[in-house]
Amino acid sequence: MSKQSVKAEKGTLKKVLAYLKPYGPLVVLSVLLSAVTVALTLYIPVLIGRAIDRIVGAGRVDFEAVGAYLLRIGIIAAVTGGVQWLVNSINNKITYQVIRDVRDQAFRRLQILPLSYMDTHPVGGIVSQVIADVDQFADGLLLGFTQLFTGVVTILGTLGFMVSIRPGIAAVVVLLTPLSFVVARFIATHTYSFFRQQSETRGEQTAFIDEMLGNQKVVKAFGREEKSIETFDEINGRLEKCSLKAIFYSSLTNPCTRFVNNVVYAGVALAGALVCVSTLGTAAPFTVGSLSMFLSYANQYTKPFNEISGVVTELQNALACAARVFRLIAEPPQIPDAEDARVLRDAAGQVDLQDVAFAYTPDRPLIEQLNLRVAPGQRIAIVGPTGCGKTTLINLLMRFYDVDRGAISVEGTDIRRITRKSLRGSYGMVLQETWLKSGTVRENLILGKPNATEEEIVAACKSAHAHSFIRRLPQGYDTVIGEDGGQLSQGQKQLLCIARIMLCLPPMLILDEATSSIDTRTEIRIQKAFNTMMQGRTTFIVAHRLSTIREADVILVMRDGHIVEQGNHRELLSRNGFYAQLYNSQFAA
């Protein structure tokens, strides 16, 4: 392992310890009790050995002593069991509390991370950090708690007992046991490359399956089934070969370490029996009972070694996972609202953009020198080919992103001096990508106005033409819809998003392709509702559809991040520029 990764692991370990700190007393208790468990566990074979020593042969059984030992064994076993359960429960508690804390922290961080983070990191990746990585970390933590510590203590304890009774035989165990370690290591390092090959090939196969099955209809449409099976079989054949190697060689670990253990066992039997014979009749005889104790120790002693090597890899893996979560938690948050930030209330809708410049990456300038004055109640349409920067403008207005240069102000106040919550609350936004949360239809509708009355909800839905289809759903307004709408059609989802805004009616609106998935006939009906909604409200509309923007007060024609033309429909047409070209192409044929 390189020095750097050791250092990184140490850093992660420190953070893990910081999370453990609130549970300090429990951790100490767990450690103490584990030590007790191990000691008692090791003491039982001693007692059993002594009992066996009192069962020598016909007529030579000391029933009184045997009975006393057996009673002690019973009591100690019961106590050990109780303590063991306590330890397990404490460890569970610590582990699950810690991971709850980590998840809480991660989620809280997600709420204050800038949107640029979400936009540049795939959702699946972040989710897997919060869920899978934390889970893996929990497993490692629990395993570390329960096995690593007790394993080490068992090894040390066994050694101590053995050395104290018969150092010579203990030496046999100590000298031979590392062999199993060496064997396991040898196999692990030599199978590693097979495993890597297997996971690479498996990854290749999964990617192929993903691509082909994901587009199975296209495969069928072009009659590529045979071809696709051919490629699949080729990968499948390679996977079989390297899987066989990986599985077979790695499955050698158990038999090999077991063999080493058997050798250790035989060694102890030999040494023990010979010592038995040579001390026969002396003052301090090595008895048959002691031999049986040593044999059971020999079994016990080698087991933690095998476990520990497994636990160590598991722990390393857990630390790597923890590091990923901690990295997420340490991501710099968005700039917090200024302390004296203004709370925007009942905005009239005056919006000014002065010399605004913005780029997602510094080397690719997107918006430059953007100037715009919007008077209260005006309707601003943004048009242009895909990728021209229309959505970016929304990002800036909502302050999902901060401008690089220049300023955007609402009611004369720079939006960076307004609380985010009140700024965003002043806009009603309907995005092209409809998003609904899993929950009932009603819960989705009242997102912006949690205390809305039934009448208000129904009225909003009626004006968004959503009421009639909602009523036809199995449980009406209380129908549970899954994440991303589930059984609703794209158009219905969009209607819900519109109704959601109709319900809270903020002073300004942002509509991004708001009606793209609704067929044009329904759209006309909604348009009417939209028109009422837009009455007296400053509105920004992004749309491909010229019919929805024709009535705008100002049309911004965007191309490659720049506003190339600005004016109303008539003016722009008469200018005969890019807008006219876009517009006429609809009639050209």
Place this chain on the structure above:
Amino acid sequence: MKRLFAYLKDYRRESALGPLFKLLEAGFELIVPLVVAAIIDRGISAPEGPDKAYIVRMCLVLVALGLVGLVCSVTAQYFAAKASVGFAKKLRHALYSHIQRFSYRTLDQVGIPTLMTRMTSDMNQVQTGLNLALRLLLRSPFVVFGAMVMAFTIDAQAALWFAVAIPALSVVVFGIMLISIPLYKKVQGLLDRVLGATRENLTGVRVLRAFGKEESEIESFDQKNDALTAMQKYVGRISALLNPITYVMINLAIVMLLHTSALRVNTGDLTQGQVVALYNYMSQILVELIKLANLIINITKSVACGKRIQSVMDIPAGEAVTEGLPGGDETYRVEFRQAGIRFSEGADPSLSGVTFAVRPGETVGVIGGTGSGKSTLVNMIPRFYEATEGQVLVDGKDVRGWDPAELREKIGVVPQKAALFKGTIRDNLRWGNENAPDDDLMWAAATAQAADVVESKGGLDAMIEQGGRNLSGGQRQRLTIARALARRPEILILDDSSSALDFATDAALRRALRDLPDTPAVFIVSQRTSSIQHADRIVVLDDGRVAGIGKHAELLETCPVYREIYDSQFKKEAAGA
């Protein structure tokens, strides 16, 4: 499930030899305590005095037993690995080929994500399960009962405690597992809720922040997270019982065993060495029982996965060719005769009563609202969806009478979703025609208005990433059109495939399609009247029914639905212009 084992047929030898060698190994392991007993009774406490040579010999026997055990178990591992990997390979091939023969309808019903999981994680779990089963399923019970049998051969009276301990331990081990497994499922369910909350928070980040929902999101996340933690702790407490209880039980069993043994030794029916052997056998039981329980969990999982795979294999696949269906006029390239489709029994038909015919070189526009059945209609031509009433004919022959491959070779489809594949642009375009020379491909690209795409990416050899990630939506769409054109189809179907194109490009594309050299019948599905108004015939669909068929001008007069669609898109602009 049983039928899956058919794929194990070629590995019959391996599947028998694997467990067999494993049992041999276990058998050798069971001899060990007897050898130790012999060392004690005949080596150390022999009545005629200690025998050192005997002790050494017996210890060598122990090593030899270990060595033979090692050889047996390595052999077993090899056979088990070979059988399970080979089995998985065959099964994967079978399932993949089976899926390739699924119709669109089956694909819709089963769902692609389901098929993905069956092919990948379920398959891996089955392989692991089979491997473990071959290696261990027989071994653990064999050791447990073997230990008991050995104990009985030593002393029946003392061994009775084995007969008590084994069932009692089994009840505890399997009981705790039975109780905790459903609880673990609950934990998984709660974890899924936490996962769902996280995912939802991320996918809806814009909306949630727009509504200033950060605080309430944290609240509801905490709730779900706490519920998960509480459940995890509860299950943890129960499964934490397993080790302590079994530990106490096995020690009690040892206590009773020693007690009985003491009596038997005193009467001379048992030796000290045999007591040690009995004690050793008892210790072996617990480990094996726990191993067995874990194994059973693992195998149960694999069986569940296997069943899921089987259920996909059970879905009938393939398209039957039906001979003797009534034919039609061969001068029509495509003919719909009262064709309709009903996706499930009792449901309203998704499409019904479609009748029209198309000659080579003609262009048909299909228009209607979302969910009106436009896509379904064109997908009936290549028999992706089969008519449940009426007929669809190509070149005068019912599509169900065509060999599906032959039928589809005539047709170039541009699907709604513009999907491209990892590989060069050339590879992708050749999906349409495997042997097409570069000139033809470039012609197809130019016709599809994609020449500049090819050029800007650096020619036909340019790589396309998986899913066409390195292209914009419009670029992808134009390449998928080129792919269909490269086939020089007799029937070209564009299923709403110019939605990502701007108006100018869309118009240029339509002009190019009108002048195609092979006079294909062209079907254009669209929501825009501008895309189809110059078609030779326009089919207007409304809620799965034909609302009108005719030319643009006629429909404006006679079809109110068409008129409404047209007005919603054109009238105002016309007035404004």
